[in-house]
Amino acid sequence: MSIKTLIVIVGPTGSGKTDLSIAVAEHFSAPIISTDSRQFYRGIPIGTAQPDAEQLQRVEHHFIASHDLTDEFNCGAYEVVALKRLNELFSQHDTVVAVGGSGLYVKALCEGMDDMPEVDAELRQRLAERLQNEGLELLAEELRQRDAEFYEVIDRKNPARVLRALEVCIATGKPYSSLRTGTKRVRDFNIVKIGTDMPRDILYDRIDRRVDIMVEQGLEAEARSVYHLREHNSLQTVGYREMFDYFDGTISREEAIELIKRNSRRYAKRQLTWFRRDREIEWFHPADKSDIIDYLETKICTLK
């Protein structure tokens, strides 16, 4: 059996990942698997910039509009289903393209997550209430008692991190840190990572323009149609939260659009921060398609 290759395309939002992924997939006759934590969802194609009908028709896609907005989905569950799907795809293809800007999901797919038990919603809810009532410091103190080792290294000002560690400690009765191996899983396929980027000011212009296009395409109506599901995690998303605030009358339509642009720019910056520290990524301008194909072919050859 020849060794299979997963081509991973990452980069900030609006940097041309989707177009590039189509070209790369066609070149290698490969299907595409999404690593975008929001394009999984059905019903929000405009605001999440899902590939359009023509692109979906040209290349076989997976994990695009595959889940309901009400589904509970996370990077751990994604790792399981994505690996399973990948395995199936590799039975018919030598190459698969993964594309998306969700760093943690890329990590889950390429390096794996440690096995952690499911935490039931009730416990999570209870901890959220305790955060409200008792405050972060008390919860951090409890974490210190349950897992002194992790307490030392965690960002204790970040409620999300403290809560996560605490819920695992409580659910398992073991220190969270004892369940973290810090090791990368070895995959039975090769991985080649490339990133798309461009000068910051140009990227920001593109992002701003893309938001305008989304609005023209009907982002507002799309947001309105899912407004009743706003509490779900799937809609804690740039483009929807701002529109919901506008619907609530908190801000004007113009303000909402400006905020969507600004928050998209910030998101792009955070993505760059995440991906920049991954030394495996080879960066390109998305327009340099022949350079990219050359690089990929050479790289795949040397790995074989």
Place this chain on the structure above:
RNA sequence: GGUCCGAUGGAUGAGUGGUUUAGUCACCGGUCUGCAAAACCGUCUACAGCGGUUCGAAUCCGCUUCGGACCU
């Protein structure tokens, strides 16, 4: 021509003699193993220019430049 008002970091905006640069926002940098398009952290030392008073000025005085209002 004259009178008056104003000029603070990318933006906004406090601060009328004295420990460290107010604050907010933006920008920039960073963190990251199950809500990740999330959550969080850090940095950014400016007082229009020149001169003077003073131990010490963004803060007082003078001149210059720029902006605004008004008068003739």
